Each structure stands twice: as structure tokens, then as C-alpha cells.
Amino acid sequence: xxxxxxxxxxxxxxxxxxxxxxxxxxxxxxxxxxxxxxxxxxxxxxxxxxxxxxxxxxxxxxx
Numbered sequence: 001x002x003x004x005x006x007x008x009x010x011x012x013x014x015x016x017x018x019x020x021x022x023x024x025x026x027x028x029x030x031x032x033x034x035x036x037x038x039x040x041x042x043x044x045x046x047x048x049x050x051x052x053x054x055x056x057x058x059x060x061x062x063x
Contacts, residue, residue, distance in 0.1 A: 032052035035044050047055070 030049055031046050032049050033046040036042055
């Protein structure tokens with residue numbers, strides 16, 4: 001994790017039926033800020049894009 005940032009921009013997108021999903025934006029090159037849609041006022045971690053890509057790849061391998 002490289003720090004915390006303000007919330008990613010919100011926008012129209014498909015949402016799972018339970019509403020439990022993170023919001024991720026690509027508005028900052030090299031940084032992947034994340035916001036928990038269930039806790040919009042909570043912490044907003046930011047990860048380098050390499051770490052984010054590794055996480056997504058790891059999740060894909062688990063499914």
C-alpha cells in the first residue's frame with residue numbers, strides 16, 4: 001500500500017445484488033485508490049498499480 005487518498009469518483013456501473021463491492025479508479029497514473037461501497041466514509045487505501053494487478057491476478061487464479 002502506498003498511502004491513502006480521497007474517494008474514487010462514483011459513477012454508474014453494474015453492482016452485485018448484495019451491493020458489496022469495492023470501487024477502484026484509474027484517475028491517478030500508477031496509483032489504484034480503492035473505496036469500500038459499504039463503508040464510503042471509511043479508509044481509502046491506495047496501492048501501486050503493480051500490486052493491484054498482482055492482487056487481481058491472484059483472485060482470478062482462486063476462482
